[in-house]
Amino acid sequence: MSENISISQDGNGKVSRIIRMGTRKSQLARIQTDSVASRLKEIYPDVHLEIVAMSTIGDKILDTALSKIGEKSLFTKELENALERNEVDIVVHSLKDLPTSLPPGFTIGAVLQRENPHDAVVLHPKNAGLTLNSLPEKSVIGTSSLRRAAQLKKRFPQLEFENIRGNLNTRLKKLDEKEDYAAIILAAAGLKRMGWETRISHILGPEDCMYAVGQGALAVEVRAQDKDILKMVSVLNHSDTVLRCISERAFLRQLEGGCSVPVAVHTEVNGSMLYLTGAVYSLDGSECLKNSMEICVEIDNKVNESAQECVHVGVSANNVSSVALEAAEKLGVDLANLLLNKGAKDILTTARKLNDAQ
Secondary structure, three states, X not given: OOOOOEEEEOOOOOEEEEXXXXXXXXXXXXXXXXXXXXXXXXXXXXXXXXXXXXXXXXXXXXXXXXXXXXXXXXXXXXXXXXXXXXXXXXXXXEHHHOOOOOOOOEEEEEEOOOOOXXXXXXXXXXXXXXXXXXXXXXXXXXXXXXXXXXXXXXXOOOOEEEOOOOOHHHHHHHHHHXXXXXXXXXXXXXXXXXXXXXXXXXXXXXXXXXXXXXOOOEEEEEEOOOHHHHHHHHOOOOHHHHHHHHHHXXXXXXXXXXXXXXXXXXXXXXXXXXXXXXXXXXXXXXXXXXXXXXXXXXXXXXXXXXXXXXXXXXXXXXXXXXXXXXXXXXXXHHHHHHHHHOOHHHHHHHHHHHHHHO
């Protein structure tokens, strides 16, 4: 047992471990953390879980586009600081918020089964029944993502796209109470977790808008040396989601991408095959490099005995086949190299410079 793990004793003299779970303060973050806590409680009924909520840089700066803030850990830094200071024992994140390279001493101990990773169109109530195709010309669509804007500008050139910031509640309020936006684009997973599926006008398929790396998946970050905590949370791993997200994160890391450049992915596991489609875009969507690759990830019985030595793009999935994990990472790297050889670096460099200049 790690020295920093607390214990408590109830009136009957029963001793319980106390696991402190760090999370952002937003309603969605709390719902996501509560869902992870419920899973852990089902598996470890004697463990006492305490939720520690805090605000991050991304929660505090609401008047600037995420891609303009220039901080890689917008929604994770304060949580990781608390983890480093032993103020919390695990942290629950949206995986897409976690950089592909974590600070020294941290690792992702679990990636849970993915919710729908696609983006959703949420129309202003006055536009009910319409689609992006049928909205009036020059209708304004709100999105905080360069990735979404780049793809949708190319797909729907008759529409205009403007930045919109804030948590889900705030963005929906901005949509409903003002006439600034005809629709906004949000992650379907967040809307579903909030219980707001009825607000989804339609889901954007990969032909319209591929999703962000890790979108729809929850991650549990821990201190790498806390072997008991790592073992505890590893039961939450969902093998297919782990493999898909490792390939996506390896693709993004090899490209040296982030939220300041438009990078999109689509993954699928079918039988023993893992399929990855990846793309890079110019800011206006006029330039695009896109390709697909596949690899066999047939599960064997060889799992990771030492999670610290078998980390794949920040993920220590020590109960998933090490051969499959290596294959998934290789797939992401190989696809990124293919796009880089075709000129992806120039597209991303230009996109980054233009974004910085705006």
